[in-house]
């Protein structure tokens with residue numbers, strides 16, 4: 264399991280906390296930035312993480328901004344990416360089990376670090392159930408306008 268992780272300035276501190284969590288749990292990752300709370304444009308880092316996952320070099324992506332919304336919208340523009348904005352543990356679990364989400368997004372200005380850790384733990388450990396959900400995920404992947 265190899266994780267691509269990134270944030271803008273609004274999500275920098277939570278990204279650093281998630282890196283601690285990944286290290287504590289022996290999960291390998293690469294940090295795609297940003298590296299401080301200095302203002303950057305979130306679509307840039309979101310695209311970098313999403314393309315790293317869609318290209319197959321990384322198994323999953325985690326992206327943080329102030330709300331999680333902007334990076335989620337941007338990541339979902341990348342072919343093959345199913346980014347899920349999750350601020351509760353149940354949604355995080357279902358985004359893996361039913362939606363086969365390959366990117367998790369969160370907002371540093373929305374949730375606390377403890378909840379974010381619990382969300383990442385559940386999201387990382389939940390497998391896709393397949394079956395009828397595989398058909399629906401294939402329908403999502405086929406949605407191109």
Ligand code: RB5
Pocket residue numbers: 271272273274305328329330331332333334
């Ligand atoms: C940055 O101020 C903020 O807009 C960004 O972190 C994110 O919340 C966008 O969706």
